[in-house]
Amino acid sequence: MIKFDPQNTAECLDILSQMNQYVDGELAAEICHDLEQHLSECQDCQVVFDTLAKTVKLYRSLHDTPLEMPTGVEERLLKRLNLN
Amino acid sequence: MTGLQIHLSIYDDEKQLLIGLQRGDNDACTCFVKQFAPLVYTQAMRMVNDPDEAESILQTTFIKACAKIGEFEGRSGLSTWLYRIATNEALMFLRRQQTPRVSIEKVDETVQPGDMPHNLNAWPIDPAHQVLDGEIRAQLELALVELPENLRLVFILREIQELSTEETAITLGLSISAVKVRLHRARLRLRELLADYFNSEGDAQ
Numbered sequence: 204m205i206k207f208d209p210q211n212t213a214e215c216l217d218i219l220s221q222m223n224q225y226v227d228g229e230l231a232a233e234i235c236h237d238l239e240q241h242l243s244e245c246q247d248c249q250v251v252f253d254t255l256a257k258t259v260k261l262y263r264s265l266h267d268t269p270l271e272m273p274t275g276v277e278e279r280l281l282k283r284l285n286l287n
Numbered sequence: 288m289t290g291l292q293i294h295l296s297i298y299d300d301e302k303q304l305l306i307g308l309q310r311g312d313n314d315a316c317t318c319f320v321k322q323f324a325p326l327v328y329t330q331a332m333r334m335v336n337d338p339d340e341a342e343s344i345l346q347t348t349f350i351k352a353c354a355k356i357g358e359f360e361g362r363s364g365l366s367t368w369l370y371r372i373a374t375n376e377a378l379m380f381l382r383r384q385q386t387p388r389v390s391i392e393k394v395d396e397t398v399q400p401g402d403m404p405h406n407l408n409a410w411p412i413d414p415a416h417q418v419l420d421g422e423i424r425a426q427l428e429l430a431l432v433e434l435p436e437n438l439r440l441v442f443i444l445r446e447i448q449e450l451s452t453e454e455t456a457i458t459l460g461l462s463i464s465a466v467k468v469r470l471h472r473a474r475l476r477l478r479e480l481l482a483d484y485f486n487s488e489g490d491a492q
């Protein structure tokens with residue numbers, strides 16, 4: 204495993220702090236340009252960006268993906284509401 | 288197909304369902320439960336991570352929703368409205384659980400060293416081109432539960448419930464900037480947890 208090393212990557216830290224807004228498309232255009240420039244030259248940041256965006260995408264897909272309710276939960280709820 | 292099923296299916300339409308609910312029709316209520324209970328249960332479970340408590344939040348949410356359905360104005364969807372009730376119930380439970388949280392609140396409104404990316408390997412999957420299989424989904428839920436509560440709640444409301452930053456701030460009683468920082472921290476932490484999973488899953492590179 205590689206470590207994100209702030210010693211030789213002060214710029215990477217800057218980039219990291221802007222990445223959240225970048226993922227959301229909320230970053231101002233000029234800053235976007237600098238960030239993209241950095242990503243094209245820095246593989247670590249490129250991977251972090253790419254996997255961060257994937258993380259967000261994966262979790263957003265949970266919005267309409269319910270867990271399976273354990274047995275009896277629905278039945279007890281209907282009973283509580285006098286519906287059966 | 289029995290008559291009952293045909294009758295119930297008109298409630299697949301949310302407008303019809305609402306009319307039925309406001310009329311106090313039992314079939315409408317049953318449909319309401321069948322359609323939305325899993326989503327409400329899931330929401331509660333992700334927030335409190337305790338099946339018994341999630342069930343109790345589920346029940347309270349529906350009891351309150353049925354009692355207040357006359358006040359529902361339909362400005363948001365029914366599910367959004369239900370989520371809001373469930374979120375408040377879950378938050379009340381978490382607050383009851385908690386020893387004073389003031390001291391925790393103060394320290395963590397900046398990105399912490401422990402949030403920094405460590406695993407810098409690319410992932411073998413692209414979620415955009417893939418239907419989520421059960422195992423990945425289970426992994427997402429597991430990682431979520433590993434987040435500290437203050438990060439998890441922001442992440443759930445913002446990312447999964449799709450509330451805005453402002454709505455999340457109001458719901459949790461946080462500042463806008465605290466919501467933003469916590470969301471950033473939560474994403475970084477989850478990315479790290481998933482990176483470890485995906486890299487151990489995929490073929491060795």
Ligand SMILES: [Zn+2]
Pocket residue numbers: 212214215218241245246247248249
């Ligand atoms: Zn970099």
